[in-house]
Amino acid sequence: MGSKIEKLLIEFARIHRFMMSFLREAVSPPYEFKEIIRQCYEIGWKSFPLISLTGFIVGFVFTKQSRPSLEDFGATSMLPALISIAIVRALAPLVTALIASGKVGSQIGAELSSMNVTEQIDAMEVSGTNPTKFLVSTRIVATTLMIPILCFYVAGIGLIGGYLSIVGKDDLSMLAFFTQVFETIAAKDVFAMVIRAVVFGFTIGFASSYVGYFSTKGTEGVGKAANSAVVSSMFLVFVEELLIVQLLALLN
Amino acid sequence: MEKNNVHIDRNEVVIHVDNVSKSFGSLHVLRDVDVKLFKGENLVVLGRSGTGKSVLIKLISGLLTPDKGHVRVLGETVNELDERALRTLRQRIGFSFQNSALYDSMTVRENLEFPLVRNKRNLSRAEINKEVEEVLEGVGLSQAINQMPSELSGGQRKRIGIARTLILRPDIMLYDEPTAGLDPITCLDINTLINEVQERFNTSSIIITHDLACAKMVGDRMVMLLDGKFERQGTFKEIFDTDDARVKSFYDYNFIV
Numbered sequence: 001m002g003s004k005i006e007k008l009l010i011e012f013a014r015i016h017r018f019m020m021s022f023l024r025e026a027v028s029p030p031y032e033f034k035e036i037i038r039q040c041y042e043i044g045w046k047s048f049p050l051i052s053l054t055g056f057i058v059g060f061v062f063t064k065q066s067r068p069s070l071e072d073f074g075a076t077s078m079l080p081a082l083i084s085i086a087i088v089r090a091l092a093p094l095v096t097a098l099i100a101s102g103k104v105g106s107q108i109g110a111e112l113s114s115m116n117v118t119e120q121i122d123a124m125e126v127s128g129t130n131p132t133k134f135l136v137s138t139r140i141v142a143t144t145l146m147i148p149i150l151c152f153y154v155a156g157i158g159l160i161g162g163y164l165s166i167v168g169k170d171d172l173s174m175l176a177f178f179t180q181v182f183e184t185i186a187a188k189d190v191f192a193m194v195i196r197a198v199v200f201g202f203t204i205g206f207a208s209s210y211v212g213y214f215s216t217k218g219t220e221g222v223g224k225a226a227n228s229a230v231v232s233s234m235f236l237v238f239v240e241e242l243l244i245v246q247l248l249a250l251l252n
Numbered sequence: 253m254e255k256n257n258v259h260i261d262r263n264e265v266v267i268h269v270d271n272v273s274k275s276f277g278s279l280h281v282l283r284d285v286d287v288k289l290f291k292g293e294n295l296v297v298l299g300r301s302g303t304g305k306s307v308l309i310k311l312i313s314g315l316l317t318p319d320k321g322h323v324r325v326l327g328e329t330v331n332e333l334d335e336r337a338l339r340t341l342r343q344r345i346g347f348s349f350q351n352s353a354l355y356d357s358m359t360v361r362e363n364l365e366f367p368l369v370r371n372k373r374n375l376s377r378a379e380i381n382k383e384v385e386e387v388l389e390g391v392g393l394s395q396a397i398n399q400m401p402s403e404l405s406g407g408q409r410k411r412i413g414i415a416r417t418l419i420l421r422p423d424i425m426l427y428d429e430p431t432a433g434l435d436p437i438t439c440l441d442i443n444t445l446i447n448e449v450q451e452r453f454n455t456s457s458i459i460i461t462h463d464l465a466c467a468k469m470v471g472d473r474m475v476m477l478l479d480g481k482f483e484r485q486g487t488f489k490e491i492f493d494t495d496d497a498r499v500k501s502f503y504d505y506n507f508i509v
Contacts, residue, residue: 030373115355123353126313127367127420128343134370 025133032138039142043104055154059161083162084181088189092155097200101233105208109229112212113222140205147201204233257451264291266456272321281307283480296459296467299477305460309426314338346417350429352409354401361397368419391415407438425457431466443469
């Protein structure tokens with residue numbers, strides 16, 4: 001029991017040191033702009049096909065499933081308002097974060113772990129360069145920037161999916177649909193969505209980099225790091241979602 | 253093969269591993285190890301796998317810290333330096349890894365540029381290109397400049413790994429098993445390259461190996477790690493002129509089996 005607590009404390013100390021190291025390297029020049037752009041491309045642009053499909057399906061299916069409940073009250077005209085609130089307040093950031101945890105988290109975890117196993121991180125270290133700045137800071141900054149952008153995109157695609165689900169049954173123009181959507185969404189909802197996405201993006205980048213960077217040696221470690229990156233990112237995203245919801249409720 | 257133009261200054265110590273011990277859990281890898289490397293010298297560290305040879309050069313480069321004792325490199329005590337000072341010192345130390353440790357998502361050119369552009373930020377594009385081309389020519393692989401590491405053979409990867417360390421013109425070179433996993437002809441090429449580096453740049457080097465042919469060809473002096481201690485030091489002949497069964501079996505395996 002004592003040794004378990006000791007291990008846990010050591011782990012917390014290491015996470016704290018890793019965080020401090022990231023913060024120091026992220027803000028101090030020289031900056032690795034070229035690598036940040038490359039990571040934004042890898043994390044953001046290459047996630048677009050998967051994110052597009054997932055966002056569309058979520059919007060379409062959610063609308064389809066919500067219709068019967070509203071029909072019971074004769075309130076199907078309220079569907080655009082319901083969809084917009086659900087997507088902007090909860091679904092867009094959460095779906096984006098979960099998809100990114102799977103795709104981006106596993107990629108970062110496996111890549112850094114593989115570099116660790118093949119001593120590439122040590123090679124950077126001994127050549128007088130800073131692996132935290134080049135490998136970790138760039139990835140965390142890229143996920144923190146790209147997840148909010150992807151989140152806006154998912155919200156848009158999800159709303160289009162919702163609209164297409166509605167026009168399958170009702171006669172509703174796109175203009176009327178989006179007018180109702182934008183009348184329902186308040187600025188604070190969009191603000192909350194951005195905050196969520198920034199927090200989730202940072203978490204995915206940080207957790208995945210951490211498990212990859214400190215993975216145990218060996219090829220087995222690469223698989224474990226990829227797996228652990230996904231699991232820990234998803235777990236933390238859910239915990240943060242719970243905390244943010246409580247916090248926003250308090251603020252409201 | 254005789255070495256020419258080697259100037260060893262036995263009055264100038266560039267590395268002093270001073271009574272260093274290192275353990276991993278209950279495993280005592282190094283026990284009160286004490287060794288000096290002189291300016292311009294090639295020191296070979298011999299020993300069986302798992303005897304702590306690689307641990308020794310990781311302690312020298314600051315990748316590991318000793319449990320006891322001090323490691324002094326170019327007048328600095330490595331285990332007492334802060335992060336920034338250690339990074340500055342490391343620019344003067346070249347580390348050639350056993351598996352080359354090339355950055356596999358970068359081309360050969362990008363691998364060589366990586367330490368250069370980050371440590372010498374005032375260099376122009378033309379100067380960087382010139383340095384890269386020069387160092388690649390030095391290891392005889394100019395044609396590989398745009399290739400990815402995965403497209404290179406084991407020997408070529410070793411050469412590129414050495415080239416990447418040479419690009420910062422280090423004072424000290426640390427070679428971790430430079431001939432491991434290579435055929436005899438490629439081993440000969442790598443050994444020749446190690447000697448060329450010593451002659452051209454007057455570097456002081458530590459070469460970790462269990463390959464006696466390599467040790468004989470590149471070493472000016474040798475030490476042998478046995479049970480975590482340097483039991484024997486001297487020339488190749490002095491090391492193996494013994495009745496110690498542990499040393500004799502090491503020799504026999506390399507040259508007879």
